[in-house]
Amino acid sequence: MDRLLEFRLSSFFRNKKGAEKYLSPWWFAILFIVAGGIVYMVALFYGKPYDIREVEANLLAEKIADCVVEQNYLKTEILNDPEFKTKFLEYCDLNFNAEDSYGWSNDQYYAEFGISDFSTKKDFEGFPFYAGNPNLKDYCGQQDKNFPFCVEKSFYVLDKTNKQYIVKIISIVRKTEKNAKQ
């Protein structure tokens, strides 16, 4: 039986066509290129961080919208209450502190709130106002993923006396180092 196996193996490796197929340098080169390509693609895909800035900026704008609207009506006290502007973050339960990494110093968010009369289109006095890092606004409109992500939303709303308003919210999230590969 051993002789049978020996014969088969020797005839298999003597077969020039077979040896060419398995041991050819070209075949090794193809395997190497395919493996290298897959490793490169995997590294490219998993090496990039998940970019959640768009979702985050949208959520921030929605949170501010929820904060100024109650049961589908605008909270009119926001127009007269000076605390709404001076303590905007507390009023809307926002916290713009960011982690102490990459030299960040709580400058990773920006939120701007504007409200105008629907018919005259004129902003109310003291509006728009902002909270957070105003320098981030300079990067809005730029398409590069290494710039902060901006979201601009506006909506029509009534107060309880059926007066019409236009609310405009701009929310910006930076956090570039954690969301885009440098």
Next chain:
Amino acid sequence: MVRNLFFKSKKANLLTENVIFIVLNLVFLAILVVFILRASNDASILEEKYAKQIALMLDTAKPGMEIGIELSDAIKKAEKEEWPVEKIVSVSGNLVSVKLSEDGGYSYSFFNDIEPSIDIGPNEIYILVREKNG
């Protein structure tokens, strides 16, 4: 019969060669698939994924909510790395941290000013959202 065993026909030889060729290719593909699966289940990728996912959930959360997140793959990874399961997710201030091994860890901040408390179950975590100072 004996003659047939020792002197295989050309067709039989061709079949053996092709079977070995296909097996070698399958082995090569299997190694690549294992590599991709290992890369996708890497602890650092899971830490980033869950830290960001939990941060986004907390951004949308309202006081009184109870949120459940399935974390079975992260829990398995932590058990493999001998890292205590109750230390996988932690929240400090407005910072979520996910840590699956002694050396790893990923943190991400959320802007919603709430006070979440974390409870870890067998396969998932439960986050109870409370109002700050509430």
